[in-house]
Amino acid sequence: MLTAKERARVEVVLVRARNPNNIGAVARAMHDFGFGRLAVVSDYPVPLETARAAIDADEVVARAATPGSVAEAVRTCTLVLGTTAVGERALEHPLWTLKDAAARVREHMVDNAVHRVGLLFGSEKTGLSNEELSHCHALVTIPMEQYAGVRHPSMNLGQALAVCLYELVREREMERVISAPAMATSGDVDRLRELFAEVLQVSGYVRRHPAKSDEAQVRRLLLRAVPTAMDAPVWMGVLRQVLWGLRREK
Amino acid sequence: MLTAKERARVEVVLVRARNPNNIGAVARAMHDFGFGRLAVVSDYPVPLETARAAIDADEVVARAATPGSVAEAVRTCTLVLGTTAVGERALEHPLWTLKDAAARVREHMVDNAVHRVGLLFGSEKTGLSNEELSHCHALVTIPMEQYAGVRHPSMNLGQALAVCLYELVREREMERVISAPAMATSGDVDRLRELFAEVLQVSGYVRRHPAKSDEAQVRRLLLRAVPTAMDAPVWMGVLRQVLWGLRREK
Numbered sequence: 001m002l003t004a005k006e007r008a009r010v011e012v013v014l015v016r017a018r019n020p021n022n023i024g025a026v027a028r029a030m031h032d033f034g035f036g037r038l039a040v041v042s043d044y045p046v047p048l049e050t051a052r053a054a055i056d057a058d059e060v061v062a063r064a065a066t067p068g069s070v071a072e073a074v075r076t077c078t079l080v081l082g083t084t085a086v087g088e089r090a091l092e093h094p095l096w097t098l099k100d101a102a103a104r105v106r107e108h109m110v111d112n113a114v115h116r117v118g119l120l121f122g123s124e125k126t127g128l129s130n131e132e133l134s135h136c137h138a139l140v141t142i143p144m145e146q147y148a149g150v151r152h153p154s155m156n157l158g159q160a161l162a163v164c165l166y167e168l169v170r171e172r173e174m175e176r177v178i179s180a181p182a183m184a185t186s187g188d189v190d191r192l193r194e195l196f197a198e199v200l201q202v203s204g205y206v207r208r209h210p211a212k213s214d215e216a217q218v219r220r221l222l223l224r225a226v227p228t229a230m231d232a233p234v235w236m237g238v239l240r241q242v243l244w245g246l247r248r249e250k
Numbered sequence: 251m252l253t254a255k256e257r258a259r260v261e262v263v264l265v266r267a268r269n270p271n272n273i274g275a276v277a278r279a280m281h282d283f284g285f286g287r288l289a290v291v292s293d294y295p296v297p298l299e300t301a302r303a304a305i306d307a308d309e310v311v312a313r314a315a316t317p318g319s320v321a322e323a324v325r326t327c328t329l330v331l332g333t334t335a336v337g338e339r340a341l342e343h344p345l346w347t348l349k350d351a352a353a354r355v356r357e358h359m360v361d362n363a364v365h366r367v368g369l370l371f372g373s374e375k376t377g378l379s380n381e382e383l384s385h386c387h388a389l390v391t392i393p394m395e396q397y398a399g400v401r402h403p404s405m406n407l408g409q410a411l412a413v414c415l416y417e418l419v420r421e422r423e424m425e426r427v428i429s430a431p432a433m434a435t436s437g438d439v440d441r442l443r444e445l446f447a448e449v450l451q452v453s454g455y456v457r458r459h460p461a462k463s464d465e466a467q468v469r470r471l472l473l474r475a476v477p478t479a480m481d482a483p484v485w486m487g488v489l490r491q492v493l494w495g496l497r498r499e500k
Contacts, residue, residue, distance in 0.1 A: 025406060032405050034395030092480070099420060142416065145284030155282050156275060159412035162405070166392065166413045167420075170349060230342070 001171035004034060006109040009116045010168070013039045013073045015132055016123040017157065020050035025158025026121075027057030027064070033165040039065040039073045070120070070135050077118035079108050082128050082136035083164065085144070085154040094138040101140040102167040119164065124157050140164070184232040192232060193219050195239040202246045251421035254284060256359040259366045260418070263289045263323045265382055266373040267407065270300035275408025276371075277307030277314070283415040289315040289323045320370070320385050327368035329358045332378050332386035333414065335394070335404040344388040351390040352417040369414065374407050390414070434482040442482060443469050445489040452496045 002010070012030060017023055017040055030038060038060055040046045051061050067073040074080045081101060082093070096104065105117050120136060122128035133139070142155060142163055155163070184192075197218055200206050206213040252260070262280060267273055267290055280288060288310055290296045301311050317323040324330045331351055332343070346354065355367050370386060372378035383389070392405060392413055405413070434442075447468055450456050456463040 025409065028406055029409050032394045032409075143419065144282045145419075155412070156278055156408065158406065159275065159279050159282075159409055162409035162413055163416045166416070169393065169395075170417075 002106060002109060002168050005113075006106075007033075007035050007169075008037065009109065009113075010035055010105075011037045011039060011074070011077060011116060011118045012161065013041060013070070013118055013120045014157075015041045015070060015120060015128060016043070016126075017121070018042060018044060018046075018123070020047045022124070022157045023048070023051035023061070024057060026161045027051065027060040029158060029162040029165055030060050031057045032162075033169050035165055036060055036063065037065075038063070039067055041067055041070055041073050070132050074118040074120075074135055076116050078115045079105070080118040080120065080136045081105075081138055081140045082120045082133050083122070083160060084127055084133075084139045084141055086139075086141050093133065093136060096138055096140050098140055098142050098164060098167050101138070102170070104138075105168060121157060121161060124154065127154070182229040184229050188229070188232040189219070189222050192235055192239070193222055195236060195243070196222065199239055199243055199246065202243060252356060252359060252418050255363075256356075257283075257285050257419075258287065259359065259363075260285055260355075261287045261289060261324070261327060261366060261368045262411065263291060263320070263368055263370045264407075265291045265320060265370060265378060266293070266376075267371070268292060268294060268296075268373075270297045272374070272407045273298070273301035273311070274307060276411045277301060277310040279408060279412040279415055280310050281307045282412075283419050285415055286310055286313065287315075288313070289317055291317055291320055291323050320382050324368040324370075324385055326366050328365045329355070330368040330370065330386045331355075331388055331390045332370045332383050333372070333410060334377055334383075334389045334391055336389075336391050343383065343386060346388055346390050348390055348392050348414060348417050351388070352420070354388075355418060371407060371411060374404065377404070432479040434479050438479065438482040439469070439472055442485055442489070443472055445486060445493070446472065449489055449493055449496070452493060 012026065012035060014023065014026060017026075023040060023046070027038060030036065036059070040048070046066055048061055048064060048066075051057075065073070081096075084095075086095065108115050108117060119140075120128060120132065122132065128136075142160060144155070193215070197213075197215070200213055200218070262276065262285060264273065264276060267276075273290060273296070277288060280286065286309070290298070296316055298311055298314060298316075301307075315323070331346075334345075336345065358365050358367060369390075370378060370382065372382065378386075392410060394405070443465070447463075447465070450463055450468070
């Protein structure tokens with residue numbers, strides 16, 4: 001998991017991205033995961049004004065750089081990774097799965113405040129060219145489903161970026177962990193069981209199904225129902241009411 | 251990592267999704283990661299025809315179900331998980347990070363061919379309602395950046411779905427692993443070093459920098475350059491040519 005300071009040393013570089021929706025989606029995912037440095041390399045003017053509409057992502061887009069070339073975009077980086085769907089291209093680079101790449105990025109960042117990582121994404125249609133890939137130390141791929149006889153899949157740019165950034169912050173602890181409602185104690189469950197046994201008795205269930213009514217069986221039944229501390233008193237109330245109704249019937 | 255058979259027992263349920271672009275993006279991510287069962291629950295007619303245009307996702311959309319309610323969508327599921335950005339909502343469910351949830355899904359699936367998992371996604375604007383969440387065994391959240399004083403972030407639907415499915419198949423091995431180009435052998439490097447030493451000698455570098463020219467130093471220099479088996483002959487050729495040029499100068 002990258003710290004905030006380490007995330008500030010990650011440069012997301014979109015190469016030849018021309019669709020403002022895609023740029024907006026990228027900026028939003030960066031914002032969601034706490035990354036702020038975006039560069040868009042393009043031969044054409046980049047329609048950043050349009051992308052600026054993306055929810056929550058205004059600041060990322062407003063601060064985006066528009067370097068004139070990949071070389072300029074990654075000039076200060078010490079590790080440059082190119083994302084690829086691994087087509088038929090002859091590979092002249094090490095190829096890492098995203099999981100392994102994230103581990104290497106963490107290693108590269110830790111204890112070295114001058115290390116900067118560039119993460120290159122090509123256009124959806126053509127990916128990164130060989131010239132663009134020649135700036136990379138290694139290639140990263142998101143393992144996807146392979147379909148026999150079907151062209152290799154490529155991901156939507158915003159989705160691929162979201163998955164990559166998620167992997168970099170995956171170990172993050174939740175700041176507000178409310179892992180689960182508190183469970184009922186064994187004592188709570190046993191009081192429930194006594195009341196439940198009474199219901200089974202009074203309702204005539206025990207008479208009809210004696211083999212299913214012994215104490216241990218009923219306790220297991222209630223434990224499997226995994227009552228929470230919050231729910232136990234509700235169940236007690238329900239059972240008391242049922243018992244009252246059953247007794248009044250007699 | 252879920253097997254293909256296990257992935258066929260995962261039901262992605264979009265609740266109140268009305269934007270065909272979002273449905274298309276979801277279908278594409280499902281296709282990319284090898285999931286096929288999509289259900290869209292909506293009070294309004296779902297514009298699946300429009301979503302069908304999504305690249306690669308035709309089949310997922312064509313087979314999508316349109317149940318009339320969440321209850322109907324998850325009827326055959328044995329574990330139902332609701333995704334949430336954890337707003338201010340009082341939590342009455344266990345809350346798992348995506349990473350933990352994926353581990354539990356794997357446990358739940360393994361060795362039990364009748365277990366089916368439902369993965370619920372609410373609308374981008376409002377998330378899942380309390381009624382919709384009441385069908386869930388637990389809530390899942392993708393840990394995101396928290397900004398002081400800013401409303402809790404929520405992710406783009408297609409991106410959130412892609413991240414969730416990625417986590418479920420994250421351990422997948424690449425079928426065509428070409429992890430790295432083969433490295434040069436120590437013998438290759440040593441032949442390079444001999445030739446390089448000759449270049450340093452003939453060019454006059456050794457005379458000017460004797461302290462930087464000893465054998466071990468040069469070998470370390472070349473090893474740090476990490477030559478691949480593919481590159482070693484190229485370097486040999488370059489050095490031979492340089493040597494030839496230097497000698498002709500004399």
